[in-house]
Amino acid sequence: MLEPVTITPKALEEVKSIMSNKSIPEGYGLRIGVKGGSGCGGMGYLLGFDKPKEGDITYQVDGVNVHVEKRQTMYLLGLEVDFYEGADARGFTFVNPDKEE
Structure with a gap:
């Protein structure tokens, strides 16, 4: 199954x-x-964290269930979720190489 969103090891x-x-x-x-x-x-x-809903695509990444609304996949394809930890800030970041500014 195609995973619309990838999650880096640090984010996972x-x-x-x-x-x-x-x-x-x-x-x-x-x-x-x-x-x-x-x-x-x-x-x-x-x-966020949520239960699966009707109309979701659910897949696993290293034992973690990931839920994406099927109707949103066209906006999420190719997205990478990463986690940044630095002296100035820490948090999840979203990188979408297909959606150049």
Whole structure:
């Protein structure tokens, strides 16, 4: 099965850490989605924990269930989720090589 979104090993490590340390309920997985934007901002990406819903594509990355709404896959294809940790900031980043600015 084609995985619309790839998750780097560093991001996956952080997701697993959050799932084990923040009491994410059993049966929940990582949800990746888009939030529509207007104007110059364009579209943004969402990351959270959720149960699978009807109309989702669900796949596993190293034991972590990933849920994506089927109708959003065209916006997410090729997206890479990474995790940045530096002196100035830390957090998840989204890299989409197909969507050049």
